[in-house]
């Protein structure tokens with residue numbers, strides 16, 4: 001008898017309200033300190049179109065995008081200097097989460113910080129600029145709720161909506177590491193820990 005594989009389902013980890021309010025404020029404060037050294041800016045896609053969110057990074061590398069494509073750089077595109085180091089609270093949180101999923105030798109080499117205003121969004125994509133695609137992507141949501149989209153390993157696969165709230169963590173590891181995902185919309189005014197409103201998302205990655 002012959003079987004056709006109809007569905008392939010891979011699960012990402014969604015830890016709801018994982019961070020306490022105290023931890024959330026500490027991570028937000030840490031992001032403010034990063035932004036003082038490595039300011040937020042609006043990157044451009046390789047097509048030249050601006051992103052619908054602002055970004056910066058901390059760590060040994062930063063994820064950047066411009067006419068030359070998507071890649072990691074040791075230099076912030078606007079300051080021309082190295083990125084701020086990963087704040088201790090973010091480093092320790094990511095190491096603890098990695099340990100809990102069995103990635104004992106996980107090295108948090110960069111943390112991409114996205115800031116979405118109420119009209120912000122992020123198109124469907126895979127996180128695949130890393131040279132080493134094995135270590136997990138650890139994502140922290142802060143501020144307003146977001147409607148997050150998660151699909152399959154092909155762009156054309158159907159997507160599912162997941163509501164991400166402040167303090168939620170998403171982990172894309174093993175089979176879910178290369179799932180297509182994106183941010184469909186921000187739900188303004190759902191949370192006010194961020195004085196400016198909007199939403200912060202941090203993705204911690206091991207690049208090499």
Ligand SMILES: O=C(O)CCC(=O)C(=O)O
Pocket residue numbers: 112114122127139141146148181182183201203
């Ligand atoms: O904002 C999010 O929840 C996702 C961010 C993301 O996928 C990315 O920066 O690669």
Ligand SMILES: [Mn+2]
Pocket residue numbers: 125126127181
């Ligand atoms: Mn991503």
